[in-house]
Amino acid sequence: xxxxxxxxxxxxxxxxxxxxxxxxxxxxxxxxxxxxxxxxxxxxxxxxxxxxxxxxxxxxxxxxxxxxxxxxxxxxxxxxxxxxxxxxxxxxxxxxxxxxxxxxxxxxxxxxxxxxxxxxxxxxxxxxxxxxxxxxxxxxxxxxxxxxxxxxxxxxxxxxxxxxxxxxxxxxxxxxxxx
Amino acid sequence: xxxxxxxxxxxxxxxxxxxxxxxxxxxxxxxxxxxxxxxxxxxxxxxxxxxxxxxxxxxxxxxxxxxxxxxxxxxxxxxxxxxxxxxxxxxxxxxxxxxxxxxxxxxxxxxxxxxxxxxxxxxxxxxxxxxxxxxxxxxxxxxxxxxxxxxxxxxxxxxxxxxxxxxxxxxxxxxxxxxxxxxxxxxxxxxxxxxxxxxx
Numbered sequence: 001x002x003x004x005x006x007x008x009x010x011x012x013x014x015x016x017x018x019x020x021x022x023x024x025x026x027x028x029x030x031x032x033x034x035x036x037x038x039x040x041x042x043x044x045x046x047x048x049x050x051x052x053x054x055x056x057x058x059x060x061x062x063x064x065x066x067x068x069x070x071x072x073x074x075x076x077x078x079x080x081x082x083x084x085x086x087x088x089x090x091x092x093x094x095x096x097x098x099x100x101x102x103x104x105x106x107x108x109x110x111x112x113x114x115x116x117x118x119x120x121x122x123x124x125x126x127x128x129x130x131x132x133x134x135x136x137x138x139x140x141x142x143x144x145x146x147x148x149x150x151x152x153x154x155x156x157x158x159x160x161x162x163x164x165x166x167x168x169x170x171x172x173x174x175x176x177x178x179x
Numbered sequence: 180x181x182x183x184x185x186x187x188x189x190x191x192x193x194x195x196x197x198x199x200x201x202x203x204x205x206x207x208x209x210x211x212x213x214x215x216x217x218x219x220x221x222x223x224x225x226x227x228x229x230x231x232x233x234x235x236x237x238x239x240x241x242x243x244x245x246x247x248x249x250x251x252x253x254x255x256x257x258x259x260x261x262x263x264x265x266x267x268x269x270x271x272x273x274x275x276x277x278x279x280x281x282x283x284x285x286x287x288x289x290x291x292x293x294x295x296x297x298x299x300x301x302x303x304x305x306x307x308x309x310x311x312x313x314x315x316x317x318x319x320x321x322x323x324x325x326x327x328x329x330x331x332x333x334x335x336x337x338x339x340x341x342x343x344x345x346x347x348x349x350x351x352x353x354x355x356x357x358x359x360x361x362x363x364x365x366x367x368x369x370x371x372x373x374x375x376x377x378x379x
Binding site for chain 1: 267
């Protein structure tokens with residue numbers, strides 16, 4: 001009986017073990033530049049993680065970069081997307097089996113390109129060293145809010161851990177009582 | 180309701196952490212074998228309650244339900260809320276690990292105080308519903324005050340933000356009062372032993 005309780009507890013604790021290191025990425029367009037951030041599940045910044053940009057549905061990378069010490073990255077919108085009404089896929093890959101994607105829709109890209117042509121200021125943005133505006137735009141907030149959608153998996157994992165811990169406590173208390 | 184990381188000063192974080200350790204120790208001793216699953220159910224309720232958002236003017240506040248935990252678990256609210264907050268910070272990115280101590284103390288400390296305030300009326304059938312409402316309301320009110328104090332002690336510049344936080348929580352306090360009232364009234368009918376003596 002005790003073994004069954006212990007086994008049940010371990011099974012219930014499994015979701016968090018599987019979830020522990022999930023890579024998250026989100027991106028937005030600002031004055032002709034694709035900006036973004038990558039982090040691990042729990043909020044830890046994903047430093048020096050490879051980021052690839054490609055057209056959705058096509059496997060060939062258009063551009064690539066790495067995140068900096070704060071988990072941020074930025075890249076100019078590739079010129080090749082001007083004629084293709086396709087969405088852009090941002091892929092973050094930490095190289096240890098953790099990978100995630102973020103989709104930037106064509107309408108958002110178009111808006112970003114329009115702003116770029118309207119203002120020559122965009123050309124001064126150093127894509128390797130994001131400007132102080134990085135992280136303060138409305139576009140960023142909008143993208144971040146999309147990221148923060150809580151999945152049913154997270155909720156179930158949390159509930160499983162609570163009941164797993166309760167099961168473990170019951171098991172330990174019962175064992176102490178018997179001994 | 181959750182204070183984020185990087186806002187509070189080290190003394191406030193350390194003090195909050197120490198008080199939470201003490202409260203959790205007492206709480207773990209208070210929870211006996213028969214009440215473990217009740218604690219787990221209430222911890223689950225606390226964990227998911229934060230996902231229920233209440234529109235307050237242009238902003239929104241979320242449910243906390245620390246009062247419900249305090250009324251039923253007494254000191255047991257400390258370990259329950261600690262686990263709930265830890266999981267919220269891991270899965271929902273609410274609060275954070277470094278502020279876990281102070282956030283737990285703010286919510287669980289308020290829950291325990293409200294438990295002792297309303298306990299004499301909660302055990303009497305005539306005043307039970309009103310006492311439960313007061314327990315739910317007072318726990319969130321006190322938690323908001325504790326949170327405001329944590330912010331002001333760290334930096335007096337937070338005074339305005341702290342005032343707004345308490346005001347924004349007022350509608351949620353009323354809602355939580357009713358939720359606690361209905362939950363306690365229901366439990367008193369179907370399983371009155373749950374409202375036993377959690378302070379033992």
